[in-house]
Amino acid sequence: MVGQDDLVEYGFRRVIITITAVMCALLEIVDTTIVNVALTDMRGSLGATLTDVAWVITAYAIANVIVIPMTSWLSQQFGRQNYFAASIIIFTVSSFLCGNASNIWELVAFRFIQGLGGGALLVTAQTIITESYPVAKRGMAQAIYGMGVIVGPTLGPPLGGYLVENYSWPYIFYINIPLGIIATFLTLTYVKSPKYGEKLKANQVDWLGIISLIAFIGSLQFVLEHGQQDDWFDDKLIVFLSVLSVVGLLAFIWRELTYKYPIVNLSVLKDGNLRIGTIMCFILGFGLYGSTLILPIYTQSILGWTALDAGLVLIPGSITTAFMMPIIGKLIQRGVPQGYMVAAGFLVFFVFTFWMHNIITPDTGEEHLYWPLILRGIGLGLLFVPITTLSLSTLKGKEIGEGAAFTSMMRQLGGSFGIAIITTFITRFTQEHRVNLNSHLDVTSFEVQQRIHQLQQGFMSKGFSSNESLAKAYQVLDLTVLQQSTVMSYMDIFMYLGVMFLLCVPIVFFIKRGKNKIDLADVMH
Template structure:
């Protein structure tokens, strides 16, 4: 079987594994590292808030367009060549991003960087999976999972440190030395599987490529910009939603009827892969959603710095890192994947409910988050490897790459859906709670008036005249209402995220495991 010939041993396997993990880390750290530097970029470039948002959107669109095509592109050009080319594109565009002088240059280079980066994630996973014999793949996925789980957490503190101590272009320049080393190691050590002959240009599914790019590009734009542009009251959002739906329909029809499809949808006939794809979406929703909301809360309501909120996430990432090899071993010993996934989902529910209980408008301390985030770290470890293993467990050869592309794309889209839905939900809840609280401020209520007069007297004592002091008293009251409404919105997000994971548990337990899994056949991994 062609796959066996790719199994590596000894130091060669170690070097290939390290190369692949570095590339996965490069890609993932880059999705979150810019978040904390956006303010500095905005100041430097004189950009508006909505323009600066494009720095993240452009990268995500490039990423999501390329991921489903990676298996086909690996076939066309050979996996090693394609992987090396992706690292080179990523590295050069990182340099160009750091040197960009206008906002639109930066956005263009970020899009190109996303096209290079999308391949790094999925291809590095396939390379690691195929370098290990089937019985060792639980450990292989544990090692790969380290990069995927730790990456989003490393980004903000690293970005905060670089931005505070140097300047924002260095968050891109840091990729250059790693990219050069990874390219050299890839060309030297990574091997390509022997695929069937390449397609001639006339057989290439160009229509499929165009429809796929239109579908996921439009969808990603809608998800990233919807809340800011007020969803379907904006003609661009409406048009792109229709474009995305229609191009998805025609894309599926094209891929199922064309003899050389760019994305092999038939691989989804595999039941385990279908389940793994859905679970990857939910995992992305939880992983990126919770990584997005905690810094937002700590910086927005508690007034922490970017570095402080980044540092808060590190113990949880280390916990996940510690859990990965243990879970890999459990899978090798034959513990059913669905039990581990169910346990991970339950822990994620515990973490979310804990978050719901500890959130306050102003005085939640860093120590209150510690154990809650440790629980999240354990839960994430229990989710990532078993989902990946389950998804790829009964695939062979070329199908592994195709399966990894599906689960990778769904995890990214799950993250985009998560962030978009959380942002929309929070702004709606915020407005609702604010109106509710303001409605309860009755000027005939003696408690309310005592509070206002107390504030007025304290401002008069600081030398204000009574009229100005009264106005300032009302402002303080308004500010505390705003904070209270925001805190209640965050509480709701935690509660509903937790319930979403809790509801999924019975469905996960109904999934049939791999019958042949005497020890694990995780040709399944992600």
């Protein structure tokens, strides 16, 4: 183990460590979204229902969010190099087992184990990159890490679409194996562990804190993932788990504030900038994962695109974000206040959502989506690194690592809340718009009758009888109304997202300028 100052690397070693850490962060994040496009194929080959197959996403997300707050503590117990290498091995082996699963519940169990390994990769990678750079270049280090975090969710769908269309769904897991083996070798060869205090004995471990954290986060994640399809609080399990989540949260807060060796140090939240930063990370997760969810659904279900095309449309925006990251890192190094960049980022995101609200129709073309998605990429670039650095700017030493755990957890939770709330509102808004459209649709009007007659004639020309053709004409009309109502619900979602981002702009006035030079030395031990 080495001292803090000895962690800074130069030249070839730093390049290798950076590549290893970004690759691990990418592996974890790509695996969050890559399965979305393969769910239909999994259902077919494993004989599962849609509800069952949704657990492939839920299990991974629950494991992820449980392990992230514990990562700092686990690194201290086992040594960072050992913990990081073990996490990569767990992730890689469980990827192989996922690909070989013979039924849906085997796959769900292995996805949970994969999530436990993956959650650790995300935050530990951030620490390793940050500590390998000297203090003056740490804004750039965050930018390099941010490229992986932002580009990852976007790479998942096109990569998954390509593998499913050209091979089969197990390959979305097998692709992790060679990368995992390389990352393990590089970690054991190049990554160093900082010195820690004494390890805790078994009887000092905060088992009650761990159990209450699992009860709180695990139950909350389940409620968010399954609330919509189970009719929220009309379902007894959802009610039970909601109560368990609240009880778990209260028990967790009480335990961490009173126990001598807490698994998560809550006192770090006394810092005002960190509190504001965690709120903004939550909103960033909400916007990032929420808009990443709406766009593939809209392009596939309304515009009829393939999974690969739906994924590819997001790529130019991701490249824009990746291009922005080093520029933002340089601006932070030169002393441009992060608060100004965050305010600009929220404003840019507002313009993106307003633009999307105005252009989406049942036949929007790819050329209409190109520039709004580039704008979204610029917004994400302006938000990610400044929010991460200003959250930690007034913290020192070990607190920085503990603060980074909160920002990562809140970004993940923001994504979960975003997806749950958006899917619920899409369903509700679609029903409302459908009722409204039907009430204004006068079947006796000349235009409607003419349209039904044209459709009827079209079906009759294909050999259907007069009555069959009339029934089919009414079906087409009903589907057109449903399609219009769905598009209108997406428009509503974009409008509300825009208002949310606009309301976030004044938050930046509450940020204090850090007196100490931003030193992200201990991010996520």
